[in-house]
Amino acid sequence: MSGETDGEEAPRTLLALYDDALPTVYGYFVRRCPDRGTAEDLTSETFLAAMDAARRDRSAPISVPWLIGIARHKLADHYRRGHDRRAVPVAEVPEPGDPVDSWDAELDRIVAESVLAQLPEHHRTVLSLRYLDGLPVPECAELIGRTVHATEALLVRARRAFRSHYPEGGAP
Known part of the structure; x- marks a missing residue:
């Protein structure tokens, strides 16, 4: 009976982390996917894969960074499969704050995300991995x-394509 309890500890830990980790994992995808549906699908895939891993390996280091690692693999798999819904880019509503200080940066981010969504999939993928993920x-x-x-x-080539699509010839 105690072996069964030990086998359920990792999945229970993941379930306890779910509410705190969900916004981070979803946020990771929403900044890298052309539409919310893809971001939601990949978020679900990430948590399902994490649960499978937690059930298989009781020593899995269940944490948000571990989940982001799984998310990175899911995103790479997604782009390798060539799935792209070509929908409207995800644009987040600017958070309330000082409009004079933050609006220009927020507008630049929205424009950059829109330009990124217009690029071919392989350009978007490599730019996201290199510059968004670092x-x-x-x-x-x-x-x-x-x-x-x-x-x-x-x-x-991807940077050149990004600059050619960016208004006024390039990023500031």
Whole structure:
């Protein structure tokens, strides 16, 4: 009977973390996906995969960073599969605050997200991994299944495409 309790400890820990982790995991996807539906689907996939992992490996380090690691893999898998709903980009409503100080930055973010959503999937993927996630080029290459040299070349083309779509010729 005690073995059964031990086997349920990791899933229970994950369930206890769910409410706190959900906004972080969903927020991770909503900034990297072209629409809310995809972000919601990938969030669900992440928690299902986490529950499977928690049931299989009782020593899994159940935490928000662990969940974000699973989320990164789900996002990479999503882009490898080529699923893209091509819907309206996700734009968050600016939070209340000092409109003079924050509005320009918020507007730049919304424009940048819109431009990113217009790019081809492989450009959007590599730019998101490199600049939103802050991953080094070798790790980006591994996630998208390319060599480091090919990923560097793809980043050059993706940055060029981003600048060409950005209003007034480029990011400030």
